[in-house]
Amino acid sequence: MKDAPLCVIGAGMAGLCTAIAAAPRPVLLLSRGDHALDCASALAQGGLAAAVGCDDSPDLHATDTLTAGAGDNDRKAVEWLTGSAPGTVTWLESLGIDFDHDQVGYLLAREGGHSRDRVLHLGGDASGSRLVGHLSHVAQKASHIVWKQGCDVDALGLAQDRVVSVRWRQRQKCHATACSAVVLAGGSVAGAFLDTTHPCSSDGAALMLALKAGASGRDLHYIQFHPTALFAQSAADSRMRLITEALRGAGAVLRDHRGHRFMLELHRDGELAPRDVCARGVWQAQLRDGWAWLHAEHLKIDWNRQFPTVLRTCLEAGVDPRKQALPIGVAAHYQVGGLACDLDGHTSVQGVFAVGEIASSGVHGANRLASNSLLEAATAGRRLGQMLSGLTPGPVPEAEHWVERGAPASGDQLACLRQMVQQYLGPLRDASEIRRGLQLVDEGGPLSGRWQAQLLAAIMRSALADPCSRGVHWWRGCTPSQQSVTA
Numbered sequence: 457m458k459d460a461p462l463c464v465i466g467a468g469m470a471g472l473c474t475a476i477a478a479a480p481r482p483v484l485l486l487s488r489g490d491h492a493l494d495c496a497s498a499l500a501q502g503g504l505a506a507a508v509g510c511d512d513s514p515d516l517h518a519t520d521t522l523t524a525g526a527g528d529n530d531r532k533a534v535e536w537l538t539g540s541a542p543g544t545v546t547w548l549e550s551l552g553i554d555f556d557h558d559q560v561g562y563l564l565a566r567e568g569g570h571s572r573d574r575v576l577h578l579g580g581d582a583s584g585s586r587l588v589g590h591l592s593h594v595a596q597k598a599s600h601i602v603w604k605q606g607c608d609v610d611a612l613g614l615a616q617d618r619v620v621s622v623r624w625r626q627r628q629k630c631h632a633t634a635c636s637a638v639v640l641a642g643g644s645v646a647g648a649f650l651d652t653t654h655p656c657s658s659d660g661a662a663l664m665l666a667l668k669a670g671a672s673g674r675d676l677h678y679i680q681f682h683p684t685a686l687f688a689q690s691a692a693d694s695r696m697r698l699i700t701e702a703l704r705g706a707g708a709v710l711r712d713h714r715g716h717r718f719m720l721e722l723h724r725d726g727e728l729a730p731r732d733v734c735a736r737g738v739w740q741a742q743l744r745d746g747w748a749w750l751h752a753e754h755l756k757i758d759w760n761r762q763f764p765t766v767l768r769t770c771l772e773a774g775v776d777p778r779k780q781a782l783p784i785g786v787a788a789h790y791q792v793g794g795l796a797c798d799l800d801g802h803t804s805v806q807g808v809f810a811v812g813e814i815a816s817s818g819v820h821g822a823n824r825l826a827s828n829s830l831l832e833a834a835t836a837g838r839r840l841g842q843m844l845s846g847l848t849p850g851p852v853p854e855a856e857h858w859v860e861r862g863a864p865a866s867g868d869q870l871a872c873l874r875q876m877v878q879q880y881l882g883p884l885r886d887a888s889e890i891r892r893g894l895q896l897v898d899e900g901g902p903l904s905g906r907w908q909a910q911l912l913a914a915i916m917r918s919a920l921a922d923p924c925s926r927g928v929h930w931w932r933g934c935t936p937s938q939q940s941v942t943a
């Protein structure tokens with residue numbers, strides 16, 4: 457028996473906030489990326505939603521969150537999140553974060569589904585990289601945190617049904633570390649799609665490990681698609697480049713190949729409809745024409761100050777948003793479902809906590825409101841870190857047995873699985889197609905021994921068990937008023 461640190465797996469916004477808030481508790485922070493900005497949070501452009509404007513309130517923020525979530529949210533969780541948001545902003549500022557402001561106050565942006573201007577940014581659309589960059593400095597300087605990068609955690613050690621150790625690999629070396637608790641902050645499966653705004657490391661590895669250890673999933677099939685990802689993939693990776701919703705907040709409009717502004721007939725808020733509505737509108741245009749167009753040429757904005765990331769990204773891809781329309785399409789962007797947990801991050805497995813995108817506490821319902829993700833990551837991370845810092849550290853027993861994530865797919869198998877995720881779990885789903893897909897990845901199939909295929913099967917099963925169109929989960933030809941899918 458020996459004293460053991462807290463192990464935080466994942467160093468995006470949620471993992472960093474948890475680790476920082478856990479002081480003075482010793483923390484072992486394990487991240488997959490080789491450098492601090494190698495995570496999905498660093499790619500966020502939208503910012504952090506909080507009711508800090510004088511015409512706003514946590515109640516209005518809660519109403520918008522519930523509306524976007526199609527009422528499938530846990531109301532108490534939503535009220536906690538929106539009520540805590542101004543305090544989260546103050547906490548981040550106490551760590552040195554300097555949100556964009558002028559002499560009068562914060563510069564607040566509007567995004568889809570928000571009834572007020574309430575999204576705080578850093579460096580315009582560079583919010584994610586600035587936040588993660590700054591917090592990673594705080595974590596690197598913190599004496600209670602030991603941070604190891606380039607690590608893959610592939611097994612959990614259990615003693616008497618409690619997780620007490622993690623096994624991790626770094627540069628071919630295998631390590632086992634006893635820990636007093638394990639915090640999973642490892643992000644989502646969105647990077648497993650062919651069209652994604654996430655890095656490929658967002659492949660659901662931590663989620664699968666937890667499911668193998670017996671943790672309960674909730675709404676694994678709730679996967680949010682972003683309506684405006686640039687159709688120009690870089691040579692360096694297959695990720696589509698996010699074009700922030702804030703650009704539509706500033707007046708950019710969507711048109712199809714005929715120049716028709718299709719969102720106006722799909723929702724009274726047009727291009728600022730909740731994200732799932734916009735994503736389905738764009739997807740329908742894509743099915744007809746291959747892609748849709750985002751027009752921002754007419755905007756009178758300071759591109760270098762407000763949208764430096766979009767401008768740079770587009771220019772790198774050979775299109776100038778100041779002069780021409782952008783070819784865009786839908787891309788997997790966020791896993792709304794995940795590991796079932798309460799607001800303190802407790803999962804159904806003792807000793808395992810979940811926070812950030814991997815967690816499903818009921819806050820987002822069936823569709824996350826824009827810019828509530830960095831907010832949730834920071835707010836829940838801070839809460840969990842503070843809660844764990846208050847636990848009395850003590851000895852933990854040796855692991856009696858290990859639960860492994862399982863064998864990974866080969867390169868060819870991964871390419872095949874990416875096609876399948878895209879085909880079967882996109883923004884408009886079809887029960888018979890998903891059943892066909894399930895046969896290909898389920899027990900006995902050539903891919904069935906690979907953990908990525910097992911995760912895909914779990915998500916497909918979760919989708920089939922939910923025959924109703926709701927939020928991000930939409931069956932082809934089945935609107936909520938005519939629920940008729942027999943899954």
Ligand code: SIN
Nearest residue numbers: 501502700701826827
């Ligand atoms: C965006 O900037 O459009 C993304 C914001 C988010 O995912 O919340």
